[in-house]
Amino acid sequence: MTAVYLAVLAPFAAALIGFFGGRRWPRTAVPVAVTGASASLVAALVLAVRALDAGASARFEDTGRLATVPLGALSIGIDLRVDGLAAVVGLAVAVVALAVQVYSSAYLKGDPRYSSYAAFVSLFTAAMMLVVFADDLFVLLVGWEVMGVCSYFLIGHHWEQEGSQRSAVKAFVVTRLGDVGFLFGIFVLGTAAGTFQISRIVSQASALSEHTATVATLLLLCGVVGKSAQFPLHVWLPDAMAGPTPVSALIHAATMVAAGIYLVARLYPVFLAAPTTLAVMAVIACVTMLGGALAALAQDDIKRVLAYSTVSQLAYMLSALAVGSATAASFHLLTHAAFKALLFLAAGSVIHAVGTNLMPDMGGLRRAMPITFVTMTIGLAALAGLPPFAGFFSKEAVLGAAEEAARHGGPVAAWAAWSVLVVGLLTVGVTAAYVTRLWLLTFFDSPRGGVAAHESSAAIRWPLVALAVPSVLIGLVGVRDGWLARWLGIDERPPGGSVPVDSAAANQLHIGATTSVLSVVLAVVGFGLVLLVWRRAPWEDPSLRLVRTRPALERAFWVDELYDRLFVRPVRLAARSVGWTDDAVIGGAVSGSGSGANRLAGLLRRTQTGNVQTYLTGLLAGVVIIAVGVVTLT
Numbered sequence: 025m026t027a028v029y030l031a032v033l034a035p036f037a038a039a040l041i042g043f044f045g046g047r048r049w050p051r052t053a054v055p056v057a058v059t060g061a062s063a064s065l066v067a068a069l070v071l072a073v074r075a076l077d078a079g080a081s082a083r084f085e086d087t088g089r090l091a092t093v094p095l096g097a098l099s100i101g102i103d104l105r106v107d108g109l110a111a112v113v114g115l116a117v118a119v120v121a122l123a124v125q126v127y128s129s130a131y132l133k134g135d136p137r138y139s140s141y142a143a144f145v146s147l148f149t150a151a152m153m154l155v156v157f158a159d160d161l162f163v164l165l166v167g168w169e170v171m172g173v174c175s176y177f178l179i180g181h182h183w184e185q186e187g188s189q190r191s192a193v194k195a196f197v198v199t200r201l202g203d204v205g206f207l208f209g210i211f212v213l214g215t216a217a218g219t220f221q222i223s224r225i226v227s228q229a230s231a232l233s234e235h236t237a238t239v240a241t242l243l244l245l246c247g248v249v250g251k252s253a254q255f256p257l258h259v260w261l262p263d264a265m266a267g268p269t270p271v272s273a274l275i276h277a278a279t280m281v282a283a284g285i286y287l288v289a290r291l292y293p294v295f296l297a298a299p300t301t302l303a304v305m306a307v308i309a310c311v312t313m314l315g316g317a318l319a320a321l322a323q324d325d326i327k328r329v330l331a332y333s334t335v336s337q338l339a340y341m342l343s344a345l346a347v348g349s350a351t352a353a354s355f356h357l358l359t360h361a362a363f364k365a366l367l368f369l370a371a372g373s374v375i376h377a378v379g380t381n382l383m384p385d386m387g388g389l390r391r392a393m394p395i396t397f398v399t400m401t402i403g404l405a406a407l408a409g410l411p412p413f414a415g416f417f418s419k420e421a422v423l424g425a426a427e428e429a430a431r432h433g434g435p436v437a438a439w440a441a442w443s444v445l446v447v448g449l450l451t452v453g454v455t456a457a458y459v460t461r462l463w464l465l466t467f468f469d470s471p472r473g474g475v476a477a478h479e480s481s482a483a484i485r486w487p488l489v490a491l492a493v494p495s496v497l498i499g500l501v502g503v504r505d506g507w508l509a510r511w512l513g514i515d516e517r518p519p520g521g522s523v524p525v526d527s528a529a530a531n532q533l534h535i536g537a538t539t540s541v542l543s544v545v546l547a548v549v550g551f552g553l554v555l556l557v558w559r560r561a562p563w564e565d566p567s568l569r570l571v572r573t574r575p576a577l578e579r580a581f582w583v584d585e586l587y588d589r590l591f592v593r594p595v596r597l598a599a600r601s602v603g604w605t606d607d608a609v610i611g612g613a614v615s616g617s618g619s620g621a622n623r624l625a626g627l628l629r630r631t632q633t634g635n636v637q638t639y640l641t642g643l644l645a646g647v648v649i650i651a652v653g654v655v656t657l658t
Contacts, residue, residue, distance in 0.1 A: 046139025202250020
């Protein structure tokens with residue numbers, strides 16, 4: 025377990041050094057952050073190799089307990105656990121984290137708050153590693169919430185800008201909203217299973233009643249939807265683009281947004297025991313994947329295009345989980361981590377060179393920035409699902425799983441599987457369309473901006489080249505002879521099923537010829553339509569002619585505006601009402617009692633004149649009044 029501890033503690037130690045010594049020794053910020061990320065990568069690589077060696081013959085698993093916290097009948101165990109899935113995801117997190125730290129050293133060079141930024145990235149990495157290797161739901165919750173806090177500070181890094189402040193608060197509030205249900209889901213699941221230890225909960229999944237499993241998984245799904253930016257809690261992710269571009273790559277690739285998908289995969293037997301939850305997941309995935317792709321088609325900000333793309337691609341992973349293939353979902357998580365990190369870092373290279381996020385102000389960059397052009401083209405091809413790039417194989421694994429569940433049955437109802445398959449194929453065409461639009465507007469035609477672009481520095485270029493390699497090769501490796509399925513070792517058996525965990529029938533990736541052909545044809549159609557429109561008027565945005573309802577797509581179907589009317593404005597009105605009540609009613613009562621006391625004191629003060637004659641006159645008048653009263657009443 026030494027490698028597991030190193031993977032978590034190395035970036036955590038780098039964060040502590042950065043927080044407490046970064047301002048005093050600012051020159052140490054870069055080496056400390058890069059060293060912490062490098063040590064975590066080495067540890068993750070060791071774990072991945074061990075899992076790979078064991079995967080060919082037996083399921084790899086190793087656990088360790090640091091302490092136990094008793095809670096009456098139950099207890100919280102500070103447990104860490106590594107298996108094939110954790111080792112692979114941990115490796116992806118470590119690779120992206122190191123690339124982001126190296127890239128940031130050049131991208132944010134000269135930033136006066138760089139030391140705190142690098143420390144927060146390190147803490148963010150440590151928190152995600154804790155989520156990956158935690159074997160207790162409450163330990164996982166600690167990493168889960170620390171990531172949320174770090175994302176608040178990283179998105180709001182440029183806090184002097186109003187947009188950054190609002191985006192950071194929005195991301196924090198929306199994800200916390202989902203975490204309320206997530207926390208209650210932990211309580212329900214832990215109480216029903218008699219333990220919060222994830223490995224024991226998974227082993228006892230078949231003993232849970234369907235009702236209990238459904239309630240627990242629906243509550244957990246609230247947190248998954250918030251963290252992984254799925255409808256209806258997806259609205260925070262596009263606005264998170266207000267943060268620095270390396271932060272966008274970190275959040276959108278293998279860390280925060282992937283945590284929800286990873287959690288479902290870790291607890292997959294429990295979700296398989298709740299068919300209703302799987303159907304809900306399928307509906308959410310269908311709405312999110314197509315809606316996110318359509319919204320990406322009409323964005324002018326290059327980072328917002330990639331943000332809505334992330335929303336859509338995460339929905340592919342959620343749909344794979346819904347139709348019964350956690351292996352396909354994990355496969356797409358890995359390929360997406362590679363090509364999406366590449367795309368965001370390449371977008372940052374472009375923004376760094378031209379000084380704007382807006383694609384209509386770019387153009388003609390392929391000659392000025394050849395390395396960025398080639399690497400971003402690879403990332404876009406992987407995102408569009410073109411063979412032989414990584415995204416093609418993982419996306420086809422998702423569609424193949426949906427086809428298998430639709431035609432031959434699965435853990436979810438047939439209508440849900442067919443919906444996933446049809447919507448997934450439609451989304452392929454839309455994805456190819458917005459990818460082509462981004463590619464053409466950014467790199468082709470003549471330059472439309474006023475800045476002479478140039479290739480970025482080596483610290484920015486080399487992470488792009490490094491991430492381009494897995495964006496091409498990881499797909500081919502993943503489908504090789506069921507190798508990835510054995511490596512991950514995810515239990516995809518239905519509750520009470522008798523299929524062995526390691527068998528091909530349980531974990532085999534299904535890549536069908538029919539769906540593959542349809543997918544490629546739809547991608548070519550999407551590419552061809554945008555290219556045809558663009559060639560007729562290269563100076564004009566293709567979406568202006570291609571999409572008649574562009575305002576609706578540009579505003580992402582006005583979901584933010586709807587939330588503003590339904591929630592934000594009523595809350596503000598209620599806050600104003602509370603403020604008025606506090607000032608006018610409660611404050612008025614307090615002020616009134618004080619002024620009344622002052623007036624009464626003034627009246628009493630008038631009787632205290634110090635004149636003895638007045639006092640004797642008053643005393644005589646009082647005696648006369650008492651005497652008259654006694655005589656009258658008796």
